[in-house]
Amino acid sequence: xxxxxxxxxxxxxxxxxxxxxxxxxSDEQIIIAMDFGTTYSGVAFAFxxxxxxxxxxxxxxxxxxxxxxxxPTIISYHRYGGGFAWGAQKHxxxxxxxxxxxxxxxxxxxxxxxxxxxxxxxxxxxxxAVEVAADFMRAIYKHAMERIVAGWPEDYIQDCDKxxxxxxxxxxxxxxxxxxxxxxxxxxxxxxxxxxxxxxxxLYALTEFKDTxxxxxxxxxxxxxxxxxxxxxxxxxxxxxxxxxxxELVPGTGSLNLNKRFEEVLRELVGETQFHDPKNAKVxxxxxxxxxxxxxxSFDGDLPGDxxxxxxxxxxxxDGEKIGLENYHWNLKCYDLKLIFDPIIAxxxxxxxKQVQDVIAKRxxxxxxxxxxxxxxxxxxxxxxxGYLKSRLVxxxxxxxxxxPHDAWSAIVKGAVLTQLPQKIMVxxxxxxxxxxxxxxxxxxxxxxxxxxxFMDVYGKWRTLRRGDNLQRPQxxxxxFYRTIHSISxxxxxxxxxxxxxxxxxxxxxxxxxxxxxxxxxxxLRSVDPTTFREKTDRFGNPCWDVHYKLVVTxxxxxxxxxxxxxxxxxxxxxxxxx
Numbered sequence: 246x247x248x249x250x251x252x253x254x255x256x257x258x259x260x261x262x263x264x265x266x267x268x269x270x271s272d273e274q275i276i277i278a279m280d281f282g283t284t285y286s287g288v289a290f291a292f293x294x295x296x297x298x299x300x301x302x303x304x305x306x307x308x309x310x311x312x313x314x315x316x317p318t319i320i321s322y323h324r325y326g327g328g329f330a331w332g333a334q335k336h337x338x339x340x341x342x343x344x345x346x347x348x349x350x351x352x353x354x355x356x357x358x359x360x361x362x363x364x365x366x367x368x369x370x371x372x373x374a375v376e377v378a379a380d381f382m383r384a385i386y387k388h389a390m391e392r393i394v395a396g397w398p399e400d401y402i403q404d405c406d407k408x409x410x411x412x413x414x415x416x417x418x419x420x421x422x423x424x425x426x427x428x429x430x431x432x433x434x435x436x437x438x439x440x441x442x443x444x445x446x447x448l449y450a451l452t453e454f455k456d457t458x459x460x461x462x463x464x465x466x467x468x469x470x471x472x473x474x475x476x477x478x479x480x481x482x483x484x485x486x487x488x489x490x491x492x493e494l495v496p497g498t499g500s501l502n503l504n505k506r507f508e509e510v511l512r513e514l515v516g517e518t519q520f521h522d523p524k525n526a527k528v529x530x531x532x533x534x535x536x537x538x539x540x541x542x543s544f545d546g547d548l549p550g551d552x553x554x555x556x557x558x559x560x561x562x563x564d565g566e567k568i569g570l571e572n573y574h575w576n577l578k579c580y581d582l583k584l585i586f587d588p589i590i591a592x593x594x595x596x597x598x599k600q601v602q603d604v605i606a607k608r609x610x611x612x613x614x615x616x617x618x619x620x621x622x623x624x625x626x627x628x629x630x631x632g633y634l635k636s637r638l639v640x641x642x643x644x645x646x647x648x649x650p651h652d653a654w655s656a657i658v659k660g661a662v663l664t665q666l667p668q669k670i671m672v673x674x675x676x677x678x679x680x681x682x683x684x685x686x687x688x689x690x691x692x693x694x695x696x697x698x699x700f701m702d703v704y705g706k707w708r709t710l711r712r713g714d715n716l717q718r719p720q721x722x723x724x725x726f727y728r729t730i731h732s733i734s735x736x737x738x739x740x741x742x743x744x745x746x747x748x749x750x751x752x753x754x755x756x757x758x759x760x761x762x763x764x765x766x767x768x769x770l771r772s773v774d775p776t777t778f779r780e781k782t783d784r785f786g787n788p789c790w791d792v793h794y795k796l797v798v799t800x801x802x803x804x805x806x807x808x809x810x811x812x813x814x815x816x817x818x819x820x821x822x823x824x
Contacts, residue, residue, distance in 0.1 A: 278410040278661035283473020285315035288389040289658040308333030314655035331384045341366040347374040349421030382432035409434040410661040415441040415476045416499040420823035439803035443469040443478035445660030446625040450650045463620040470628035477600040489670040495603040496676040506585045507536045528557045545632035551579045621646045625656040680752035681710040722798045733775045740768040764821040
């Protein structure tokens with residue numbers, strides 16, 4: 246394997262240029278999934294073809310003494326000589342946390358955490374978030390390939406075609422998904438499929454339960470509570486045999502759920518000077534690992550005498566009871582831990598309640614026989630392993646079973662692999678999470694359009710795909726456009742169209758300040774036979790041509806793909822440019 250972490254162009258899965266995909270294709274495949282998380286990241290993989298492919302996790306990571314399926318999503322650049330430390334390696338410089346969150350600055354931070362901390366870490370590096378994310382992805386991918394080669398013949402691995410899967414939050418903006426794809430390509434992951442994190446988690450969890458207690462019509466709420474985001478998604482069991490089929494019930498919801506509370510309390514405890522002292526970096530990093538791997542999962546909030554001790558023997562800290570330190574020990578009691586967890590858990594409970602209520606309301610409208618029943622709430626993700634979170638949800642919903650599947654921490658990355666395997670389970674329909682639309686002209690209505698100016702051949706009304714619309718897979722959505730051109734030339738046959746979106750529950754009829762440009766799309770019709778254009782005369786007697794075409798949107802698990810259609814013929818893909 247190549248030791249130097251450097252890559253100038255995307256590769257097919259090794260740190261060398263890809264084979265020509267038109268001349269070589271192996272029957273052997275390796276599916277490699279990456280869960281690029283806010284606080285922890287992991288990699289899982291499986292080999293094809295196989296009758297019953299096994300999903301394996303990478304569980305050995307640099308800097309970690311014991312096996313675990315994830316490594317911290319932390320990177321720090323060396324001040325001199327280039328290079329960087331990542332994951333659980335020793336960080337002597339200012340580490341950068343929350344790289345993933347900075348890919349989507351549109352997300353609103355909760356009241357108990359500040360975005361300035363993350364942006365400050367990034368600004369000190371002098372690098373854009375996409376570049377930092379690519380460096381981290383490249384590092385864990387390189388390590389993952391080394392671990393895979395350690396367990397299988399290297400020649401076999403090199404001969405396998407590699408397919409990559411990357412999970413993203415369900416509530417991520419389309420621009421953030423595009424930036425994530427850019428980072429993955431820059432890291433050498435090519436070609437990449439994006440999947441929604443809670444959908445991947447659902448596939449993993451429900452695969453475990455398929456042959457036990459599921460029946461058609463059951464409603465399941467998936468709560469993916471990670472270290473940095475919380476995603477809610479709900480499914481109904483549509484079919485059990487020959488494969489398990491799921492349909493999404495209501496639009497997924499979520500938000501940032503920053504598990505920075507412990508770090509903020511630690512910062513308040515020792516003060517800014519001691520917190521940023523390089524001599525203390527190692528002991529603080531160890532304390533964070535202890536909190537993440539032990540305290541967060543074992544604390545259930547029901548034992549008043551429950552306490553956890555953190556020691557800072559190797560640090561350069563001022564001892565003293567005034568700041569809560571005694572003999573370099575910091576003792577966190579049950580009350581202290583509740584102060585850390587309660588704001589986060591309260592936010593999660595609100596979102597779970599909303600998802601449960603929305604599912605019940607929708608199924609009541611449909612006169613569903615199981616409308617008032619939710620089969621289970623399934624907790625996955627790093628924070629989904631928390632005993633305290635489970636106990637609080639059990640109290641909140643005593644009639645609904647709250648389940649923490651085995652290996653819930655790695656459910657997303659393993660489920661991401663499952664999306665690319667011969668499917669015994671699949672999602673057959675989803676819900677649009679926001680409104681998408683384009684503007685279009687319409688006939689002036691004397692009452693509805695009173696006060697709005699009249700236009701000739703100018704777009705003015707919104708045509709939409711509405712939030713909550715049911716999207717069958719695979720389903721294509723067509724948006725029709727036309728342009729009037731006054732001369733047939735190459736420059737007049739390249740158009741720039743805009744797809745717009747709105748985050749409100751109800752979309753406006755006309756574009757207003759709540760409608761924003763989602764992306765711009767370059768339409769190239771230079772290859773079309775111009776004699777197929779409709780010729781006419783404008784109001785000044787000059788010749789002109791109407792050009793009609795369609796932009797086709799295909800929505801997969803997590804990303805939209807665009808193509809151009811002219812007179813029913815597919816003219817190829819269209820590249821989206823996000824603002």
